[in-house]
Amino acid sequence: MSASLAAGLSDEKLLAAVAGGDRQALRVLYERHAPWLTLRLARRCADADAVSDAVQDTFVVVWKSAARYQGGGAVGAWMWGIAIRRLIDALRRRPRREFHSSERIDVEPSAEEQVLLGVEHGDLAGALDRLSSELRAVVQATILDGLTSREASRLLGIPTGTVKTRAMRARIQLRKEMA
Amino acid sequence: MSPHVQSELLAAYAGGEIEGARAYSIEAHVVECADCQAAVARLVEPARMQRGWADIEDRLDTPRPAAIEAALGRLGVPGHLARLLAATPSLSVSWLGAVTVALAFAVIAAHESERGLLLFLCVAALLPLAGVAAAFGRGLDPVFEIAVAAPFSSVRLLLLRTAAVLPTTIALAGIAALTLPGVGWTAAAWLLPSLGLTVMSLALATYVAPSRAFGGVTAGWLAIVVFSAIDAGDRLAAFDSGAQVAFVVVALGGGIVLALRQDHLDLGRTL
Amino acid sequence: MTLAVKAAGVHKRLGSTHALAGVSLDLGDGITGLLGPNGAGKTTLMRVLATVLAPDSGSVRLLGHDPADREARPVIRRRLGYMPQEPGFHQRFTAFEFVDYVAILKEMTARRERHDEVRRVLDLVGLGDVAQQRIKALSGGMRRRVALAQALLGDPRLVILDEPTAGLDPEQRLRFRELISRLAQDRSVLISTHQTEDVAALCHHVVVLRDGETVFAGAPRELAEVARDRVWLADERSAGAELSWLTGDGRHRHVGNAPPAHAELVEPTLEDGYLLLVGRGSLAVAA
Numbered sequence: 001m002s003a004s005l006a007a008g009l010s011d012e013k014l015l016a017a018v019a020g021g022d023r024q025a026l027r028v029l030y031e032r033h034a035p036w037l038t039l040r041l042a043r044r045c046a047d048a049d050a051v052s053d054a055v056q057d058t059f060v061v062v063w064k065s066a067a068r069y070q071g072g073g074a075v076g077a078w079m080w081g082i083a084i085r086r087l088i089d090a091l092r093r094r095p096r097r098e099f100h101s102s103e104r105i106d107v108e109p110s111a112e113e114q115v116l117l118g119v120e121h122g123d124l125a126g127a128l129d130r131l132s133s134e135l136r137a138v139v140q141a142t143i144l145d146g147l148t149s150r151e152a153s154r155l156l157g158i159p160t161g162t163v164k165t166r167a168m169r170a171r172i173q174l175r176k177e178m179a
Numbered sequence: 180m181s182p183h184v185q186s187e188l189l190a191a192y193a194g195g196e197i198e199g200a201r202a203y204s205i206e207a208h209v210v211e212c213a214d215c216q217a218a219v220a221r222l223v224e225p226a227r228m229q230r231g232w233a234d235i236e237d238r239l240d241t242p243r244p245a246a247i248e249a250a251l252g253r254l255g256v257p258g259h260l261a262r263l264l265a266a267t268p269s270l271s272v273s274w275l276g277a278v279t280v281a282l283a284f285a286v287i288a289a290h291e292s293e294r295g296l297l298l299f300l301c302v303a304a305l306l307p308l309a310g311v312a313a314a315f316g317r318g319l320d321p322v323f324e325i326a327v328a329a330p331f332s333s334v335r336l337l338l339l340r341t342a343a344v345l346p347t348t349i350a351l352a353g354i355a356a357l358t359l360p361g362v363g364w365t366a367a368a369w370l371l372p373s374l375g376l377t378v379m380s381l382a383l384a385t386y387v388a389p390s391r392a393f394g395g396v397t398a399g400w401l402a403i404v405v406f407s408a409i410d411a412g413d414r415l416a417a418f419d420s421g422a423q424v425a426f427v428v429v430a431l432g433g434g435i436v437l438a439l440r441q442d443h444l445d446l447g448r449t450l
Numbered sequence: 451m452t453l454a455v456k457a458a459g460v461h462k463r464l465g466s467t468h469a470l471a472g473v474s475l476d477l478g479d480g481i482t483g484l485l486g487p488n489g490a491g492k493t494t495l496m497r498v499l500a501t502v503l504a505p506d507s508g509s510v511r512l513l514g515h516d517p518a519d520r521e522a523r524p525v526i527r528r529r530l531g532y533m534p535q536e537p538g539f540h541q542r543f544t545a546f547e548f549v550d551y552v553a554i555l556k557e558m559t560a561r562r563e564r565h566d567e568v569r570r571v572l573d574l575v576g577l578g579d580v581a582q583q584r585i586k587a588l589s590g591g592m593r594r595r596v597a598l599a600q601a602l603l604g605d606p607r608l609v610i611l612d613e614p615t616a617g618l619d620p621e622q623r624l625r626f627r628e629l630i631s632r633l634a635q636d637r638s639v640l641i642s643t644h645q646t647e648d649v650a651a652l653c654h655h656v657v658v659l660r661d662g663e664t665v666f667a668g669a670p671r672e673l674a675e676v677a678r679d680r681v682w683l684a685d686e687r688s689a690g691a692e693l694s695w696l697t698g699d700g701r702h703r704h705v706g707n708a709p710p711a712h713a714e715l716v717e718p719t720l721e722d723g724y725l726l727l728v729g730r731g732s733l734a735v736a737a
Contacts, residue, residue, distance in 0.1 A: 011213075023239070030232055035223040036209050036216050039193055043202060052231060059235050074211040125200035136199060144203050237565050240546060240581065259559045266540055266551060321538025322551070325600065328500045329555035330527040336555075442520060 001025065011075035019067035030059050033076065037083045044140070044155060045087055050094060054087035061086065084145050088154045127177040135170040142167055186218060193222040246272075251343070260339065263331075266322075267340045269310035270347060278306055278348060282355035289359050297414050299359065301404060303352040303369035305397060308377050310348045312393040314340035315384070334444045341381065349373060368418040375426030376400060378433035385440035452514050453478050454608045454638035455499055460508035462494055469494040470505070471662035477608075481634045483649035483670075484642040486659035487728050492642040493535050495659065496612045499640065500532040513608055528557070531606035535613050535642075537597040539585045545572065545596045546581040552600040571599040576625060590617040598626075602633070609639045615648055627652055646721040656720075658727050665727050670720050677718035677726045682709050693725050 001017060006028040009017070017025035034055055041051045061082050069078060128136065141152035142163070149167075153160040191197050192205050209215045220228075244252065248265035252258060268274060285302040288295030314337060327333055349370065356366045376396055383392035400417075407416040416422075455477035462470040469491045486492045497503040498510065501517045513529055515522035539548055549568045558564040572581050575595040585593060594617055601609060614630075615623050623645075630639060631652060643649060649656055649670060656673050658666035666673055683701045687694050691706035705722050709715065 023236075026235075027232060030235065031228070032213075032216055032220060034228055034231060035220040038223065039219060040206055040209075042195075043206075052234075055231060056235050056238065060238050063239060076210040076216065080210055125204075128200040128203075129198075140203065144206065237562060240565060240569065241561075257559070258561055259554045259564075262551065263554055266543075321540060322548075323538065324497075324502055324534040325532065325537060325552055326555055327502045328527060328530060328532040329552065330524040330557050331555040332524065 003028070012069075012071060015062075015066045015069050015075060018063060019069075026059065026063055029062065029075075033079055034059070036076075037079060040080070041083060041087050044084070044145070045091065047091070047094065050087065050090040053090045054083060057086040057090065058083040081146070084147065084155070085151065088147075088151055091157070092154060124174075124178065127174050130177065131170055131173060135166050135173070138163055138166040139170050189215060189218050190222060193219060263336065264339060264343045267314055267343060269313040269340075269344045274310070274313070275347070275351070278310070278351055281306065282352060286355050286358050293414050296359070296365070297404075297408070299355075300365075300369045300372075300415070300418055301401070303356065304372040304376060306352055307345050307348040307373045308380060308393065308397065310344040311341045311377050311381070312389070314344055315389045315393075334441055337444055338441065341377075345374075345377065365415070365418070368415070368423070371423050371426040371430070372400075372418065375429040375433070378430045378437060381444075382433035382436040382440070385437065385443040389444075453511075454513055455640070456509075456511040457499070458509050460495070460498060460505045460510060462491075462498060462503065462505050464494065469662055470498070472508070473659065473662065473664050475499075475657060475664065475667070477638050477640060478655075479634070479636065479638055480655065481630060481639045481641060481653045482655040482657060483653035484640060484657050484659065485644075485646070485649060485724055486642075489661075490659040490728075491662040492659055493612055494662075496532075496535075496610050496640070496642060499608075500530065500610045501526055502532070528604070529607040531601035531603065531609040533597050533601040533609075533611045533614055535616075537593075537600075539593065539596070541586045542584065544582050544584050545577055545588065545592075545599075548585060548596060549600050549603065553603050556604050558604070567603060571602045572596075574602060574629065575599045591619065591622055594618060595622075607637060609633070609637060611639065611641045613642055613644070615643060615645055623648070646719075646724055650720045658724060660728050666723075673723040673727075674718045674720045676723035677705060679715055680707060680709060680726060681705050681718045681722045682713035682715050684714065688713070692729060 001022055001024055003024060006014065006017070006022075006024050009025075009028075011029065011032070014025040014029050018029065037058065038051060038055050041054055042048070045051055058079060062079065069075070128139065131139065137156055138152060141147045141155055142149065147155065149160050149163045153163045156163070188197070188205065192202060197205065209219060244261070245265045247270050248261045251261040251264055256264070264270065281302060282299075285295075285299040289299040326336070352369065352373070353367075356369070359366045380393045380396040383396060386392075387395075404417040408414045410416070413419075453476050455475060457473065457475045460470050460473045460475075461468070471491075473491065473495055475495070484492050484495070494503065498505050499512065501512065501523055504518065510517055512526045515526050517523055517526055540551070543551065546568060549572060550564065553564045553568055558567060569578070569581070572578055575598050577592060577595050577599065580588065580592065585596060588596070594614065598611065598614055601611060611630075615626055618626060627648065630641070633639060641648070641652070653670055656666065656668065656670050657664060658673070666676065682704050683697075684704065685701060687702050688704060688710055690708045690710055691704035693706070694702050694704040697703050703716075704713075705725050707726070
């Protein structure tokens with residue numbers, strides 16, 4: 001289909017076209033989703049090459065398995081699920097060092113940010129930010145990204161047991177803060 | 180569901196300046212919001228995204244390597260050579276299948292009688308030769324004319340193909356030999372002859388047309404097999420220790436001739 | 451300025467046939483057409499010029515080198531593109547895979563650059579959309595275009611095309627002509643064909659072969675001139691013509707060395723000149 005036609009279609013319709021072998025549709029999906037996927041992956045992995053490989057792999061997988069997308073549930077979330085697993089795969093193929101989400105000097109969230117977080121006094125947000133970077137990385141991987149302990153261990157480059165321990169410590173700390 | 184993200188916040192996120200819970204929140208929103216996805220797309224460097232797309236297109240276009248090609252790649256053969264070799268007729272699934280069938284029949288025959296064993300030994304000795312001859316075959320390599328007119332040395336291609344076909348066919352014959360009744364030296368008696376015959380044919384092909392070289396060597400050797408069996412009263416006479424030694428000499432001698440005269444294998448010129 | 455091809459007195463026997471009996475040919479830049487009936491030796495000559503066949507005798511210089519010299523052959527072949535009359539394909543290959551295979555034979559080892567080049571030539575011949583289809587599944591005209599694409603890999607200096615327009619419909623042939631005329635800058639292209647219109651439209655130089663010999667070499671206009679005052683129209687078939695045929699408007703066109711006294715002479719075309727030279731005995735389909 002033509003580029004202008006494709007640009008107006010919903011993600012679901014584009015996926016259906018991709019399942020039918022339409023490369024232009026894949027291109028539009030790429031232009032829409034590759035940027036935010038790249039940014040989000042980059043926050044889980046400092047290795048820029050692994051990130052671009054993972055994004056590439058993601059769209060190759062989308063090309064091949066578009067027909068298997070069941071619908072219901074955002075296309076974005078489906079793609080993220082593929083992308084994070086492709087990143088784990090890409091990391092497995094490379095020599096690794098452990099990744100920490102970088103340290104930040106804590107700054108009180110602005111009023112706008114608090115509204116954004118749907119939180120009145122910054123309880124959860126603050127508590128999360130007060131976790132050490134290792135604990136926060138585990139929370140990000142298992143809760144936000146929905147990975148299993150095994151997958152999280154591969155992503156972060158730490159043993160599965162350590163993932164579980166850190167997840168438990170994070171939970172304990174958060175509960176203590178929120179109480 | 181979540182409220183929209185202000186563009187400055189998004190820009191800060193794109194710049195890597197937002198961490199922790201605030202970042203999570205943004206991400207949880209962006210994954211399902213088309214407008215914010217579009218806003219992020221505007222923030223990322225387009226050239227980088229173009230390059231990424233070009234790489235993806237190339238991946239989609241790149242032919243899927245055939246099994247043989249992947250196997251060669253794992254053995255450390257450079258990609259482009261693996262592609263060339265994978266197109267060798269005598270490495271195709273159909274050819275290898277035919278070889279397997281031929282060996283199977285020969286093995287069955289060998290289980291029946293000593294004559295069958297002789298048949299097996301001849302088949303096992305000649306199959307590698309046939310595989311290498313096929314790599315030369317004008318009839319079997321359809322791209323022949325274009326290949327000759329290309330700078331890649333046809334001789335080199337031929338020798339590469341020989342180097343790939345020989346071990347493959349010999350391995351198959353070897354596996355078949357393991358299923359022979361009563362193992363022992365006899366089961367491997369075809370190995371040296373197969374190497375010797377192949378090298379001799381290649382060496383001869385530097386003097387005469389390949390079809391004559393391969394055909395002549397095959398016919399000549401089969402004649403020797405028959406006559407020596409009759410003459411010595413022993414069916415397997417052509418495979419005895421004397422013959423094995425002779426083949427070592429032949430292989431070495433042929434190898435030297437081939438090494439010295441390999442450029443004469445440039446057969447295109449004798450179309 | 452070096453000529454891409456300088457051939458003189460080339461002889462070649464194939465079996466019992468004297469396929470080339472002393473052919474001479476000089477090729478400069480631009481497009482040269484090679485005309486001749488079946489059996490005239492066109493394909494044999496092209497094979498010799500593409501370094502696929504060695505001549506029995508005569509001198510050949512390609513791109514400034516002698517193809518008889520083993521060291522020089524790869525040098526020539528690196529700047530040569532050749533499209534055989536009957537290209538064989540590995541049937542199971544896709545168009546992309548086939549051209550990629552030839553690209554490797556042309557020593558393009560770097561995968562990414564090679565694939566970019568393969569895509570470029572396939573787009574050039576208009577096969578960009580069907581690159582992933584098996585050659586088996588392509589029409590005859592498309593297969594010809596695949597064969598043409600591989601000849602254009604690496605931007606060769608000397609391009610030899612044996613009957614490139616055979617099997618193409620008029621629209622494809624027009625597209626092909628546009629493609630080739632664009633290519634002809636800074637390049638020597640040799641095309642063999644039966645289609646005199648292709649020659650008239652494309653070529654600035656024409657060579658006519660008959661029975662392994664050159665019977666004409668010159669500009670298309672000059673080939674037409676060969677038939678000056680030797681082409682006439684009449685309502686009926688008249689005697690004294692080498693050839694005559696019924697044209698679309700119901701009259702008979704005649705080509706011959708001895709036109710009758712009051713014949714209605716007409717402007718000769720390139721085809722008339724060609725037919726006069728090759729004679730009735732070796733007439734190709736004058737379509």
